[in-house]
Amino acid sequence: MKEATKYIHAGAEPDPSTGAIMTPIYQTSTYVQEAPGKNKGYEYARSQNPTRTALEKAFAVIENAKYALAFSSGVAATDAVIKLLEPGDEVVCGNDMYGGTYRLFTKVFEKFGIKFIYVDTTNVSTISKAITSKTKLIWLETPTNPLMNITDIAAVAALTKPKKILLAVDNTFASPFLQNPIDLGADIVMHSVTKYLGGHSDVIQGSLMMDSLELRDKLYFIQKSCGAVPGPMDCFLVLRGIKTLHVRMKAHCENGAKIAHWLKKHKKIGKVYWPGFEDHPGHAVAKKQMRDFGGMLSFVLKNDSIEEAMRVLSSTKLFSLAESLGGVESLINHPASMTHASIPKEERIKNGLSDSLIRLSVGIEDADDLIADLEQAIG
Ligand SMILES: *Cc1c(COP(=O)(O)O)cnc(C)c1O
Numbered sequence: 001m002k003e004a005t006k007y008i009h010a011g012a013e014p015d016p017s018t019g020a021i022m023t024p025i026y027q028t029s030t031y032v033q034e035a036p037g038k039n040k041g042y043e044y045a046r047s048q049n050p051t052r053t054a055l056e057k058a059f060a061v062i063e064n065a066k067y068a069l070a071f072s073s074g075v076a077a078t079d080a081v082i083k084l085l086e087p088g089d090e091v092v093c094g095n096d097m098y099g100g101t102y103r104l105f106t107k108v109f110e111k112f113g114i115k116f117i118y119v120d121t122t123n124v125s126t127i128s129k130a131i132t133s134k135t136k137l138i139w140l141e142t143p144t145n146p147l148m149n150i151t152d153i154a155a156v157a158a159l160t161k162p163k164k165i166l167l168a169v170d171n172t173f174a175s176p177f178l179q180n181p182i183d184l185g186a187d188i189v190m191h192s193v194t195k196y197l198g199g200h201s202d203v204i205q206g207s208l209m210m211d212s213l214e215l216r217d218k219l220y221f222i223q224k225s226c227g228a229v230p231g232p233m234d235c236f237l238v239l240r241g242i243k244t245l246h247v248r249m250k251a252h253c254e255n256g257a258k259i260a261h262w263l264k265k266h267k268k269i270g271k272v273y274w275p276g277f278e279d280h281p282g283h284a285v286a287k288k289q290m291r292d293f294g295g296m297l298s299f300v301l302k303n304d305s306i307e308e309a310m311r312v313l314s315s316t317k318l319f320s321l322a323e324s325l326g327g328v329e330s331l332i333n334h335p336a337s338m339t340h341a342s343i344p345k346e347e348r349i350k351n352g353l354s355d356s357l358i359r360l361s362v363g364i365e366d367a368d369d370l371i372a373d374l375e376q377a378i379g
Contacts, residue, residue, distance in 0.1 A: 003177070007246045011058030011239070023054040025236045047224045051232035055239050056207075062176040062242060063189050065209035067216035069223050070235060074172065074192025075100050076228035077206030079108075081168050081188060083222045085136055087113030092130045093139035094121040095351045096147050098170065098192075099340040101139075121151040122282060128159055135163075140186075141170040142179075143286070146298045146335045146359040147352055148273040150282025153289055157185025166215075172196070175326070177249040179290045182211055188219075195326030199241040199248055203234045248328065251364035252295030258367040259360065259374070260297050268378055273298040295362040296325060298335075300354055301378075309334070309356040315377035318370060325361035330370055333359045 001009070015024055026049055031042040042048045052070050059068030071077040078101055085091070093105070095118040105116045119126045121140055138160055142151040153169060160167045168188040169181035175196035181189045191197055193205035210216055223229060230238075260274040275286035276293035286293060301308050312332075313321055319332035323339050333339055336355045340348060349355075362370065 003246050006061060007177075008243050010061035010242060011054045011056070013054070023051055023236065023239055025232045026050045027232055045232075046227050046229055049229075049232050049235070051235040051239075052230065055235040058239060058242055059191075059207045059209055062245070063171075063182055063209040064176075064180045065182045065189065066211045067213065068207055068209040069216070069219055070193070070230050070238075071206035071208070071223065072228040072230045072234075073204045074190070074194055074206035075104055077190050077192075077208050078104060078170070079228065080208065080219055080222045080226065081137070081139075081190065082109050082114065083226065084166070084218060085114050088115075088134060089136040090115045090117060090132060090134040091137045091139055092117045092119060092121075092127055092135055094141050094144060094149075094151070095119060095347075096144040096149055096353070097139075097141045098145045098172075099335075099342040101141070101170070103342040120149075121156070122149050124152060124155045124159065127156060131159075131163065131165065135165050137166045137168060139168050139170070141173070142289075143173045143275055143282075143294065143296065145173060145296075146273075146333075146340065146357060148173075148275055148280070148282075148296065148298060150275055150280075150286045152285045153179075153181050153184040153186055160187075161185060172326075173296050174290055174294060175245065175249055177245050178253075178292055178294055182209065184289055187212065187215065193238055194324065196249065196252075197241055197245065197326075198238050199245065199327060200237070201324060201327035201329065203237045203241075205230045205234050205238055248364055249292075249294075252362060253292040255364060255367045255370060256293065256295035256297060256362045259362050259370060262371050263297075263299050263374070266378065268302055270300045270302040270304065296360070297362065298357055298359045300356050300358070304354065304356050306356050309358055312377050313358060315379075316373050317376075318365060318373040319360065319377075325359075327361070328364050330363035330365060331361040333361070335359050 029045045033039040056068045117130045119130045167186045169186045170190045172192040189209040191207045263269045263272045274297040319330045322331050
């Protein structure tokens, strides 16, 4: 099935009871049973809900995976993956990643005896050196939030497969339209569905996709035991969002490229972080594993002035100053004080995340209007 058809038809079966073409919102907590233990496969809505089942089928299809699970948020999906581990286990992960993931690892799971080793994952030999007999999981983000660093997923999978170490990839920034980690050898794909999959800034949700039934069963057990499940209304919204993912992503990529090139030529702008540039250190790998370069980019002002950056951040009119990304409307963000404030300053600076860095989530408005807005804000 070609991409466009896949996104529109993924998981979509007419409702068996009425023929409704759109999956109904099964707003129910429980299901009436014919006799004790005799039911239609639905017992209690934390364990199963038909709207969620339809969405989970769609998630699997769009990530070329056999199975998928939906969670109440992206971090709840990540939380479920770490709950596969035991005290004493080690996780090797990136030193440039979503602040909330870092907070979950350091502030919640470290105290349960799980050790997280942060390395520069763009260099596969650095990952290799960090692996010990206790390493059970590699956690990758590519492109990273907010520095747009790229890690070669297939090269890391070649390292983890023979050692039976799980490889999980946070694919939020790319979306399934641009990158499919399962095809590249990853065991688990995680999405903050809140972003491109939902696509309309109206829902918080997460997902995990996988090919192994054993892994699916273990994660399903965690999903129902820990209970971070999304409600049926949210599942409905995401089913609707997925139908236009391909159309939206093409527009995000086109606008992202236009704005990246415009910023790069601007006399007041210093470095622009976007993997589509040939001089981006991860460009070759991005070109190999992604279909296009996406609508996320970051930049610093040439004079690296925090005051100037603050002025730009509060002067845009179309770009709204807000956390989050991946919606149809453009957002501007200051990682150091917003999305990545949970990472200590020394850690941030060491990993190249300067206090004057500005991140853009380029939406699908007209590119000329977006450029005019940035022009008046940068001055
Ligand atoms: C937003 C985000 C998350 C967390 O997802 P929530 O839906 O906000 O819980 C994880 N990873 C990345 C890359 C994100 O951008």
